[in-house]
Amino acid sequence: MGKLxxxxxxxxxxxxxxxxxxxxxxxxxxxxxxxxxxxxxxxxKPLTGHGKYVFPSARGQCRPLSDNGVRAAPSSLGCDNETMTAHSFRAMARTPLDRDTRQI
Known part of the structure; x- marks a missing residue:
């Protein structure tokens, strides 16, 4: 999603x-x-909507957030790479979402 x-x-x-x-x-x-x-x-939108990217690079609005920036996000929340990765967040959300859609 970094390049959205x-x-x-x-x-x-x-x-x-x-x-x-x-x-x-x-x-x-x-x-x-x-x-x-x-x-x-x-x-x-008021923060980044004036540029192209939803999640721009901290180095400039004309570049998207890098893959490294996404990888660094869990550590900025206090998680080490052994505990949580960017992919772990997606997988963690998918489990209950899959369960909810089966109940519909």
């Missing part, structure tokens, strides 16, 4: 649409957004 650009967010449809050239499978990928995610993106 504001134009990929469809506010009306409440999703992110990644173009085929950004996706391994070579087809556009739609990511539905929960109301909470939309609210967070709306809070972020």
């Amino acid at each position: 650009v504001w134009t990929e967010i469809s506010w009306g449809a409440k999703h992110i649409e990644l173009p085929s050239e950004k996706v391994k499978m070579g087809q556009p990928h739609i990511i539905p957004l929960a109301e909470q995610a939309i609210a967070l993106l709306q809070e972020l």
Whole structure:
């Protein structure tokens, strides 16, 4: 998500649409957004919305947050790499989300 650009967010449809050239499978990928995610993106927009990237580099608005920046995020929260990684956050969220969708 580090290279997410504001134009990929469809506010009306409440999703992110990644173009085929950004996706391994070579087809556009739609990511539905929960109301909470939309609210967070709306809070972020005044901070980074004047640039191209949703998550710009600290070194300049014209560059996206680097993969290294994403890897460093857990340590800035006090977690070491043995305890939590950026991928761990995604996996941690996926488990309850998968469970919730099976109940619908």
